[in-house]
Amino acid sequence: MQSGDNESSYWGLKGAEDLGGGMKAIFTLESSFDVTSGQLSDSSRLFAHNAFVGLSSNAFGTLTAGRQYDPTVDLVQQITGDAMAGALFTTPGDVDNNDNSFWVNNSIKYTSPVYGGFQYELMYGFGGIAGNTTGGQMYGAAASYNNGGLTVAAGYLFARNDVDGRGAADLNRSNSVVPLYGDISMYGSRQIIQAAVQYAVGDLTANLRYGNAQYKPYANYGAFNRTETYNIGGAALQYQITPALSGAISYVYTHSSGASSATYNNAGVNFTYSLSKRTNLYAEAGYSHASGTTFSDDGSAIVAAGGTIGSLGPSASTRSQVATIVGITHKF
Template structure:
């Protein structure tokens, strides 16, 4: 996300300065689905090509290359003018210290390390949720935030960087109850970038924990409002190569959902193996085009296969405003779970994590939208 600043500086000492930056993006579109939950749908929707949010970032120079920093970022739905998840700062809320030589330490509600280092070199970064895993089963589209967390990001050493995170469950008498932890690393050399990461999240008390785990479609176990008493672990690896105007990437992930109680059909670990590839080409300074393919295979109490294809084009009217169009197709075979995990049902086509799964094997979505960044 580019940040166009509304910035002011306040002298705090002879050697120190403070600054606060206002930034954000607004994304709105009109989408057509041939089938979502059993019906065709034409609707306006929010945040397809970029997240819709606004935020404040602040920095105070403490001397010797050390800075105090904070980020407050609020997600909202421009279609309804409503907050996301009924939280004022649902996207990020952190405070910490950053040092030129030793790295950055932040605390609060934030993305896990795989979102920071792995996701940016996958197809999701080209065109958002239409290019990601059905149901976002592996968090490739940033659908998980880690609450009550502490994260360390290293400086970049000759192209190499790593991050470590721990999320506190906050449960009295149970130091590991509801906790999360993760790590990721990336390496860049010229046009080549490699990245890998791991995330573990446990919701074992009242269906709650450091990570938010609910979903909205039938790809993952226990979607909708049903809480997961269990854990999720995700491993990801990705590679990207940029040569001239062409950017190409590939990725693989393995996600595992483990129930800590018997939900009926969802009575043992459900695994998702995901492979994806994407291409983006910069035709001229204003026009880009992207293609993607994602293959998803689930196994465990149910077994399903999803083949997803996406095409996207974006045209920049200025450095801050762009128009975009996306068409995506998903075809599913096999079985998945009912909403509460009590029964096995036929798997429906699911384009990314945009909407409810189709009641048939296939789903098609076409999107026209506009993004403005400030």
């Protein structure tokens, strides 16, 4: 058994105080946990999912501060296959943060109002490393446009590690994330660009996405001695078969280049049945086939790439992997 796939298990508190003139003070505290054991998903944080406060205005937008998602998650991820079926429909190892496994600590984020279908977000993360103004630093931006059934979005994320190799990705991420290769402390910085387009007509929704992720080594880790670049292309299709039953399929192509070179072909299928507005049953399957080479866990050697299904991570060292999941989601 495992906790959550389509959606993570978490509980939270949200609040708002009307300050008058269309202005509100807001806060969100969310704690993720493993429903199979009751343990926190991140033992080092009580509110690992989100923890922020801010001001919201109908006319001027929203300004928040704390631990929160980066702009690409808010505006781009929502129109990709990951929003349809979670981990099985996302990028192997979640190297481009399409499955929102990355949070930003000590951050300030501005979300604009919607202007004729257009919206944008800006974010800066201070890092919080004493004596190091750039350690753990992060900045990002994203924008989206919606017109009828058409939505397009694009975003940028840059995260820097600190001088000890304990990077922003380690400081800010969820402990459940399994990197596609190596230990997270090997990364000196990562840069991610994402773009997506989605069109919905009647009961049918289709989307396409592109991602580019670049990982630079913190230091010379043997084989991992220069920038590793991932190019990702994905497509997903969802159809509302009946008012209660929906089906979705996805395909994700990922190619890495640099000191190593690997190609991942991933496919997934999902069926979701709504028992009520708050409770869903789902069944899904994912397949991954890898070719080429990648890094060993410590970055010291080049090894054969193994199949990796979305953000679930590799379960064996074989070229191909298959995963089947049945589950229930209840919202309260």
